[in-house]
């Protein structure tokens with residue numbers, strides 16, 4: 099059953115979508131940026147970090163949740179940092195609740211605003227599915243113009259942790275990464291990724307190899323799968339950068355680790371009429 103009107107709500111004064119699966123799993127997305135701001139699996143515990151100092155205003159990025167980075171990662175191109183998708187209003191195309199879970203599809207199409215910055219026609223859809231112990235977030239992009247286009251993208255997921263120094267991210271052993279702080283390439287050793295200082299890395303992947311990572315903390319573990327997103331960004335601003343961020347309480351860098359499913363190293367190339375999708379799945383572990 100289509101449930102568009104019943105899932106529309108307000109969140110911190112902004113238009114939002116509230117998803118509730120029959121088993122109790124829940125998610126909330128802002129229409130601006132199609133940004134997830136909350137995810138609770140069936141156990142009811144919040145798994146995404148959202149800043150209490152986040153700014154909710156037209157055209158302003160919201161600190162936390164799952165910002166959609168498109169069509170440009172960071173400052174790797176002429177557009178504003180992390181592209182325009184996260185600060186534009188998306189529309190709710192579909193909402194469904196079934197025994198399997200709750201689903202929403204949000205859409206952003208090229209417009210005069212996007213064409214003035216990026217001369218390509220596109221349609222992007224973000225599909226969010228919440229059920230039991232898992233959250234699926236899928237970004238699909240279609241080239242609706244008549245010329246090729248290319249883009250970089252990421253799901254910039256802020257994962258909530260109790261204490262970032264006690265968390266570790268497994269699954270990147272032996273992988274090459276770009277240390278964005280030094281501009282140098284390095285290799286992850288045998289150990290898991292831990293955070294005891296600022297971390298800003300792009301782990302390079304292979305387009306045909308999907309990845310599964312485990313975020314371990316005392317007492318709980320989260321599995322993170324990514325499909326069709328070759329790269330993984332790991333980010334924590336640590337003390338000094340956090341102090342410089344007006345929309346982050348000073349010690350809250352301890353409360354999250356960003357683990358981002360991304361396509362950066364090899365931009366996605368789409369001929370006219372072609373489409374691409376990439377997905378990140380979060381699963382709480384027993």
Ligand code: TA6
Nearest residue numbers: 159172179180254298331333358
């Ligand atoms: O994805 C990591 C990163 O590019 C970092 O360099 C960091 O500054 C972060 O994203 C946050 O960017 P934002 O524009 O949201 O402040």
